[in-house]
Amino acid sequence: MDNIIFHIDVNSAFLSWEAVYRLHILGEKTDLRMIPSAVGGDVKKRHGIILAKSIPAKRFGIRTGDTISDAKKLCPELVLVPPHYDLYETSSKALMEILKEFSPCVEQYSIDEAFCDMTGTIGLYGSAVVAANLLKDKIYRELGFTVNIGISSNKLLAKMASDFKKPNLVHTLFPKELEKKMWCLPVEELFYVGSATKRKLHTLGIHTIGELARADLDILRAHLKKHGEIIYAFANGYDVSLVSNEAPSNKGYGNSTTIAFDVEDANIAKMVLLSLAEKVSSRLRADSVRIMVVAVSIVDFQFRHMSHQMTLLTATNITNEIHRAACQLFDELWDGTPIRHLGIHTSKVINGDSPRQMNLFDMTRYDRLADLDTAVDQVRERYGDNSIMRAVFLNSPIYHMAGGISPEKRKPNYKEGIK
Numbered sequence: 001m002d003n004i005i006f007h008i009d010v011n012s013a014f015l016s017w018e019a020v021y022r023l024h025i026l027g028e029k030t031d032l033r034m035i036p037s038a039v040g041g042d043v044k045k046r047h048g049i050i051l052a053k054s055i056p057a058k059r060f061g062i063r064t065g066d067t068i069s070d071a072k073k074l075c076p077e078l079v080l081v082p083p084h085y086d087l088y089e090t091s092s093k094a095l096m097e098i099l100k101e102f103s104p105c106v107e108q109y110s111i112d113e114a115f116c117d118m119t120g121t122i123g124l125y126g127s128a129v130v131a132a133n134l135l136k137d138k139i140y141r142e143l144g145f146t147v148n149i150g151i152s153s154n155k156l157l158a159k160m161a162s163d164f165k166k167p168n169l170v171h172t173l174f175p176k177e178l179e180k181k182m183w184c185l186p187v188e189e190l191f192y193v194g195s196a197t198k199r200k201l202h203t204l205g206i207h208t209i210g211e212l213a214r215a216d217l218d219i220l221r222a223h224l225k226k227h228g229e230i231i232y233a234f235a236n237g238y239d240v241s242l243v244s245n246e247a248p249s250n251k252g253y254g255n256s257t258t259i260a261f262d263v264e265d266a267n268i269a270k271m272v273l274l275s276l277a278e279k280v281s282s283r284l285r286a287d288s289v290r291i292m293v294v295a296v297s298i299v300d301f302q303f304r305h306m307s308h309q310m311t312l313l314t315a316t317n318i319t320n321e322i323h324r325a326a327c328q329l330f331d332e333l334w335d336g337t338p339i340r341h342l343g344i345h346t347s348k349v350i351n352g353d354s355p356r357q358m359n360l361f362d363m364t365r366y367d368r369l370a371d372l373d374t375a376v377d378q379v380r381e382r383y384g385d386n387s388i389m390r391a392v393f394l395n396s397p398i399y400h401m402a403g404g405i406s407p408e409k410r411k412p413n414y415k416e417g418i419k
Contacts, residue, residue: 002119003119003153004117004118004128005115005116005117005152005154006115006116006132006149006158007109007150007158007161007162008148008149009112009150009162009163010112010113010145010146010147011145011146011168012052012054012055012167013088013112014083015037015038015039016033017091018039018084019031019032019033020091020143033055035054035079036057036060036075036079037078037081038052038054038057038062038071038079038080038081039053039082039083040068040081041068041083048068048069049065049066049067049068050062050064050065050068050071051064057075057078068080092108092111094143095139095147096114098135098138098143099114099116099135102118102121102134103116104117115155115159117243128172129170133170135149136168146168148163148166148167148170148171150162150171150173151170151173151174152172152174152175153175154238154240154241155241155242155243156191156237157173157182157237157239158173159191160173160189160190160191164181178236182210182237183209183213183235184210185208185209186207186208187202187206187211189209190212190231192227193231197224197231200223200224204220212231212232212235213232217229217232220232250287250349251347252291253291253349254343254346255276255279255280255283255402255403255404256276256341256342256343256344256403257276257342257343258299258341259272259398262301262338262339262340263340264336264338264339266330266334268398269330269342270327272398273296273327274390274392275399276342276344277319278402279401279403279404280322281318281322282319282380284317284346284352285317285373285374288353289317290315290316290317290350290351291322291346291349291350292312292314292315292348292350293309293310293311293348294322294326294344295308295310295329295347296308296309296329296333296345297344298339298341298342299341300337300338300339300340301338303340306333307333307345308329308332308333310325310328310329313359314357314359315348315356317373318366318370319373320369321366326344344403385400385401386400
């Protein structure tokens with residue numbers, strides 16, 4: 001039996017979820033999806049980018065990732081609303097519950113995307129297209145937002161199909177339909193072809209997915225190495241990955257933050273690094289893992305990026321130890337240029353139950369630090385992140401657990417918006 005894979009993609013997810021909540025819960029009359037509107041970050045905190053936009057806003061040329069100021073230049077009447085991630089997580093969970101009613105194997109790809117393995121279940125509905133339309137309509141009827149569904153025999157082609165004409169539509173893209181539906185598209189619309197790859201392909205005279213599919217594989221290998229083989233296979237519709245309802249283990253943990261002011265003092269920068277270490281290490285402990293590699297990234301006020309990493313002598317998830325490594329890396333990396341953005345990233349993850357390698361020249365009582373971190377985690381788990389913090393953050397403009405989703409972005413405050 002041929003595989004049948006669905007890819008479900010919420011149309012303008014964050015904005016759709018905001019619109020539905022405002023219409024059906026708050027009783028507002030204006031549907032954000034019908035006017036030029038967007039979900040955007042906080043300009044005052046320098047998180048001012050477009051996270052999602054309506055189709056009318058897209059017609060003005062507004063793109064996800066644009067700065068709010070650029071978007072306003074394109075459409076001065078653009079209605080902007082702040083992001084509220086608790087709402088998005090709730091909406092995503094409700095979507096996944098409906099998908100599980102249709103398929104025994106659902107793989108959540110992102111907060112607003114998922115794959116369903118429908119192989120063997122299509123007989124219940126008559127055809128794949130009928131099943132997809134039933135699913136699409138059920139989502140709209142029960143949750144109020146629209147999705148696109150792509151249907152194919154593998155995950156790659158199903159995802160490509162869901163990106164065809166939007167919104168609220170079902171599309172198929174089986175191998176026999178490649179030439180008609182996919183090969184005519186610009187090469188940059190192929191999954192895994194970014195701007196740098198697009199430029200290289202254009203220099204080779206490859207401008208469409210069809211031209212890539214018919215290209216000389218040896219030439220692609222010579223210019224793009226292994227990546228050339230991957231996109232060649234994708235252009236020809238080959239994908240052997242399976243739908244899995246088990247989330248893969250993390251290969252790394254990291255958090256970063258854009259600071260509301262340019263940091264010119266090393267001590268302030270190290271406070272930010274401490275707040276990031278608090279967040280990263282708590283996530284490591286929650287997953288019962290430790291890491292061997294710590295990296296620090298800096299974006300300065302001129303948007304120049306730099307990073308530096310080190311391998312630790314022993315794996316850890318202790319906040320103080322990760323912060324100490326981050327500070328050492330920072331001192332080696334920073335040249336004194338004002339800082340806009342800081343990040344801590346970790347990798348080489350190992351199981352947290354493995355024994356710690358002792359160091360005769362280090363007298364630090366890591367067992368006590370680990371016990372302290374565990375106690376702090378338990379307090380925060382029961383009473384919230386703000387129930388306990390280090391004294392250095394009292395009366396400080398720096399939030400004590402930076403990175404990820406900040407508290408003001410989690411809980412909706414619909415009396416406030418972006419002016």
